[in-house]
Amino acid sequence: MSRRTQAVRSGIFAASLIPLAWVVWGASTDNLGANPIDEIQLQTGRWALRFLALSLAISPLRRLTGWNSVIRYRRTFGLFAFFYATLHLINFIAIDKFFDVGDIVEDIAKHLYITVGMATWLALVPLALTSTRSSIRRLGGRRWNRLHQLVYVAAIGGTVHYLWAVKKDTLYPLLYFALFAVLLGYRAWMWLAKRQQPQAA
Amino acid sequence: MLIKKASDIASAEITDERLFINRRSFLGEAAIVGLNAASALALPAGLMACSNGERNPEAEGSSATGGSASDKLTPYEKITTYNNFYELGTGKDDPSENANSFRTRPWSVEVEGLVNRPGIYDIEDILKWSPLQERVYRLRCVEAWSMVIPWLGFPFRDLIDRAQPTSQARFVELSTLHDPTQMPGQRRSVLDWPYTEGLRLDEAMHPLTILAAGLYGKTLPNQNGAPLRLVVPWKYGFKSIKSIVRIRFTDRQPATAWNKSAPSEYGFYSNVNPEVNHPRWSQAKERRIGEFRRRATLMFNGYGSQVASMYAGMDLRKHF
Numbered sequence: 001m002s003r004r005t006q007a008v009r010s011g012i013f014a015a016s017l018i019p020l021a022w023v024v025w026g027a028s029t030d031n032l033g034a035n036p037i038d039e040i041q042l043q044t045g046r047w048a049l050r051f052l053a054l055s056l057a058i059s060p061l062r063r064l065t066g067w068n069s070v071i072r073y074r075r076t077f078g079l080f081a082f083f084y085a086t087l088h089l090i091n092f093i094a095i096d097k098f099f100d101v102g103d104i105v106e107d108i109a110k111h112l113y114i115t116v117g118m119a120t121w122l123a124l125v126p127l128a129l130t131s132t133r134s135s136i137r138r139l140g141g142r143r144w145n146r147l148h149q150l151v152y153v154a155a156i157g158g159t160v161h162y163l164w165a166v167k168k169d170t171l172y173p174l175l176y177f178a179l180f181a182v183l184l185g186y187r188a189w190m191w192l193a194k195r196q197q198p199q200a201a
Numbered sequence: 202m203l204i205k206k207a208s209d210i211a212s213a214e215i216t217d218e219r220l221f222i223n224r225r226s227f228l229g230e231a232a233i234v235g236l237n238a239a240s241a242l243a244l245p246a247g248l249m250a251c252s253n254g255e256r257n258p259e260a261e262g263s264s265a266t267g268g269s270a271s272d273k274l275t276p277y278e279k280i281t282t283y284n285n286f287y288e289l290g291t292g293k294d295d296p297s298e299n300a301n302s303f304r305t306r307p308w309s310v311e312v313e314g315l316v317n318r319p320g321i322y323d324i325e326d327i328l329k330w331s332p333l334q335e336r337v338y339r340l341r342c343v344e345a346w347s348m349v350i351p352w353l354g355f356p357f358r359d360l361i362d363r364a365q366p367t368s369q370a371r372f373v374e375l376s377t378l379h380d381p382t383q384m385p386g387q388r389r390s391v392l393d394w395p396y397t398e399g400l401r402l403d404e405a406m407h408p409l410t411i412l413a414a415g416l417y418g419k420t421l422p423n424q425n426g427a428p429l430r431l432v433v434p435w436k437y438g439f440k441s442i443k444s445i446v447r448i449r450f451t452d453r454q455p456a457t458a459w460n461k462s463a464p465s466e467y468g469f470y471s472n473v474n475p476e477v478n479h480p481r482w483s484q485a486k487e488r489r490i491g492e493f494r495r496r497a498t499l500m501f502n503g504y505g506s507q508v509a510s511m512y513a514g515m516d517l518r519k520h521f
Binding site for chain 1: 493
């Protein structure tokens with residue numbers, strides 16, 4: 001790996017931690033507004049979706065521009081999506097609900113947006129666990145790719161979770177919805193194009 | 202003066218101790234304000250008395266009506282920076298950031314409908330009709346957070362008595378200013394503008410129901426619904442309509458903004474009820490702003506002993 005690649009990789013890693021630093025700084029200096037727990041929930045959730053979108057943007061970017069080396073950042077973005085989704089879940093369980101198991105179970109069982117949110121996080125777990133090179137080798141490329149199509153489920157689930165969580169102003173969730181529609185739509189379109197033009201030619 | 206059995210008197214109805222102790226200076230200041238009436242800048246008597254007088258430090262820890270000693274006042278800074286006032290934006294900090302976008306003077310309130318004395322009244326006149334009193338109330342938002350707020354206002358009943366509703370009047374509908382040039386949030390149709398709210402006449406005339414013009418002894422900040430807003434402490438916060446320009450008496454249950462936007466989620470009554478969940482989230486607990494752990498939400502926000510009788514025999518799951 002070249003020195004430049006190493007520097008870019010470190011830079012991306014450090015930049016990806018800025019949202020966490022912002023939340024920690026805000027929480028410790030009382031700069032998250034009157035309801036810091038809700039603010040942490042909102043910010044960690046949004047950043048999980050943003051990193052998910054970044055990871056999903058890599059393949060289209062690569063195919064459209066031929067810039068192949070960006071692929072090496074896909075895993076970083078995917079893992080940061082999982083990282084922020086996990087902080088989001090920890091904030092819900094440990095801080096918002098303060099480990100009140102009864103309340104947590106009831107929320108997951110009864111309130112559909114939380115059910116969907118929980119399912120979305122669970123969909124990300126196997127992806128994070130199999131993110132290593134050795135996992136790809138162990139599973140084989142085809143099976144690994146198939147498993148990692150769960151990321152599409154997570155993208156849809158995460159957006160629906162956000163859409164159903166907001167009280168009324170759906171502008172932001174719909175923006176994410178549009179973003180993921182483009183990212184997933186591109187894949188669907190490519191897939192259809194490939195099916196219609198058999199490789200025989 | 203309303204004289205009732207001792208057990209019926211809510212502590213909110215009891216004049217704030219500080220005002221009582223300082224009643225002579227209050228009267229004195231009221232007289233001064235009277236002398237200054239020519240000045241357009243003169244604050245209403247109650248506001249004057251409170252903003253001039255020093256806050257009794259003990260009042261900071263005073264308990265909210267019907268509540269326990271744990272009902273500490275929410276700090277002024279939180280009350281005025283964490284707001285739901287979609288006319289000024291849907292983010293919690295949008296209202297305070299856009300607060301100066303609308304003017305609260307001159308301001309008039311139209312009283313109309315089934316009343317013997319309809320009219321358009323200037324806010325300055327309205328604020329002189331009744332002495333302003335401090336009411337420390339819990340505010341429970343439908344989003345499951347709550348605050349304790351020392352309002353400055355007068356019973357809605359005073360205004361209603363003055364308007365003299367006819368015998369047909371059974372409901373009252375209130376509307377917020379609709380002016381997208383002043384209210385940036387109204388440039389998007391997040392809700393069906395203007396914001397309207399409504400109460401049954403007996404709810405409107407209940408002694409706990411007030412029209413507020415101030416908080417923490419100061420003039421009401423714009424983001425909190427200046428110059429005049431409703432406060433109905435046993436209902437979810439969105440019932441307490443802000444920046445009122447019209448009060449209409451009617452014989453039919455009025456349409457309300459949130460009910461129109463999502464009928465299955467926000468009913469006409471919207472009494473605080475921990476047993477009836479919002480379809481999307483639980484209402485059993487709430488986070489008091491400034492506290493870490495959630496606390497149990499109380500039926501009628503803890504004002505049940507004073508208001509439950511108005512709903513006797515009603516199925517509160519149906520009339521949520």
